Structure formats: structure tokens, C-alpha cells
Amino acid sequence: MSAEEQKAQPETENEATTSDIEVDASTVDSTPSDADVPAHGEDVSLEELVAQLAASQEEIAKLKDAVIRSEAEMQNIRRRAEKDVEAAHKFSQEKLIKELLPVLDNLERALEASTGEETGAAKAVLEGVELTHKSFSDTLVKAAVVALNPVGETFDPQLHQAMSMVPNPDVPANTVIAVVQKGYSLHGRLVRPAMVMVSSGGPTSTHIDETA
Template identity: 40%
Template sequence: MVEKNEQATVENEEVTVEGTEEATETVVEEVVEEVSAEQQKISELEAKLEESENRLLRLQADFDNFRRRTRLDQEAAQKYRAQNLVTDILPALDNFERALKVEAEDEQIKTFLQGMEMVHRQLVEALQTEGLEAISAVGQAFDPHQHQAVMQVEEGEGESNTVLEEFQKGYKLKDRIIRPAMVKVKQ
């Protein structure tokens, strides 16, 4: 009987060991699954963090570009603030110059022309203060950025592609062409 009890105890221990091994395997599998799930969550969170960091860097770069563009626009607006006024005044300046070319024989007209010449000079000086300068044309090589050719002739002195005569003055404000000079060019 003792033998039977010992045998039953051994069988119970075998069943207990087998049950323990199965339980251990189950627990290990559950732990591995939980660790895998946690690692997957960590990977997802790292991906989201990297995406957020990239978005933040892009936003910072966009903001820096916006600030730079705004600053450049403000500098250009300040530099060329007088452009509209100068453009509106140029026809009056042209008329002044045409009027000053009139030959006067009467003393009153000469005095009047001297007054007009003084006003013209003051107007030109004020515009030069703002950065306006006349484009030199006669005798220069034709430059399509500064000159507008309204005539081409084959005869005349000078080399080919040279400005022979200026019909209307051209002007630039600082480094920007406001109006190209209308010229006659030798072919």
C-alpha cells in the first residue's frame, strides 16, 4: 500500500510538473506578447515623435523664410518708395526740357525761361536726391535693358549697334530702370 501511495504521489508530481510547465509556457507566451505589444507601441510613438519633430522643423523653416521675404519686401519698398511719384513726374520733366529748348528773342520771355530753368534744376536735384539718374545714350553701345530703339539707320558715324540720337531721356531709380531711353541706332 505504501508502494501505491508512493506511486500515486509520483504520478501527482508528474501531473503537477507537466501542469507547471504548461502554465510557465503560457505565462512566457503572454509576457512575450505583452513585450511585443509594448515594443510596437514604443515604435509607433517614436514614429509619431519623429513626424512631429519634422513638422516642427518645416514650420520653423517656413517661418524663417516668411520673415526673410517680409524683410526683403520692406527693404525694397523703402528703397523704391519714390518710384510712383517719379514715374508721374517724368512727363512734366520732359515738358520742362522741351520748353527750355525754345529760342527766345524777347527780354520778358528770356526772364521767364530763366525762371523755368531754375524750377527745372530744383526739380531735377530733388529727384536726384531720391536716387533718380538719367541714362546716358548718345555714343553708347545699344543696350536693350536701358534703351528702346525706335529707329535704325545704316548711315551715320560710329560703329554698328551704337546709339546715334536720343529722342526721349531714359531714367533709372537707384538700380531699377524706370523708363528706357528712346533712341535711334546705327545698324
């Protein structure tokens, strides 16, 4: 190989290498950079942001309302429970008192049957009955038991039970003129109605006003 051919050969190789470099550079330059690609989700309008904020505020308002309702319901449950406990405490002895009332009735009948002229052993027994009756009555009063003895009052079907009707022109109709058996209430609740005799107001009137 001559000296001129040796000089020409490197130039050809250099040209080829330069060409390859230029192609690679061209390829790199044609590839889009990350800065040219828009990020996902960045293109959000102001209207959409406002709508999202409004939806979030509405959800917060709903949650707040739910919390308030829950607290109110808990307060109602607590109050109902307190009332139930109070009622259970007040009326826990109602059944027992109802069963004891006939004993009190018998004591009162014994006192009514006395003539007041008893002597000796009979007088001592009568005094014992009187003391027993007083002690029994005082105990019921302490337990908030109130006797219903409605002589002269207007007949009340909620509190009284009419046993008979008696014509009496001197007494207004639907008036209680006699009590056959006393009634009793416990803390305002009727335990036993009073058994009564009611005036019909005259010989021709025989109707009791049950709604009085």
C-alpha cells in the same frame, strides 16, 4: 427516549455538521485564487517592446521634423513680408514720378530752345526755368531716380526703345547715336525707356539686334 438514544443523537448531528463543513471547505479550495490568474497585458515579449520603442522614436522624429519645417516656413514668410514692405516703400512713388517726367521734359526743351542771347524779361524767365529744372532734377536724384542718356552705348532693348535706324559706317552697328527722349529708372527698376536713334553700321545694314 432512553439515555443511550439521547447520546447517539448528538453524535449523528455532529457528524452531519462536520460533513457539511468539509464539503464547504472542499468547495472553497477548488476555486482558483487571484494569484493563479495571469493579469491582462503582462505577457509582452521583448521584441514587442523594442518595436513599440522604435515606433515611438519614429513618431518623435516626425514631429520634430514638422516643427523644424514649420519654423523654416515662418522665417520664409517673414522674409517675404519684409521684402514686400521694402519694395512698397521703394516704389510707392513710381506712378507719381512717371507722371512728373513729362514736366521735366518740357523744362529741358525750354532750355534747349534758348539761344543764350536773351535779355531783359526773357533772360529772367530763362533763369527761372533753369532754377526750376535744377530743383526738379535734384529732387528726383534724392528719390533714387536715375536718368538714362545712353549716347554712344550699345542698344539695349531692356532699357531703350529704338525710334529709327540711321546708316553710319563710322559708328558700329547697334550703337545709340542720339537720344530723342531720356529714360529713367527708380531704384534700378525701369520707369521709362530711353527713346533713341540707333546706327545700322552702314548703308546696306538695316537690322537692329533686339537681343543685344
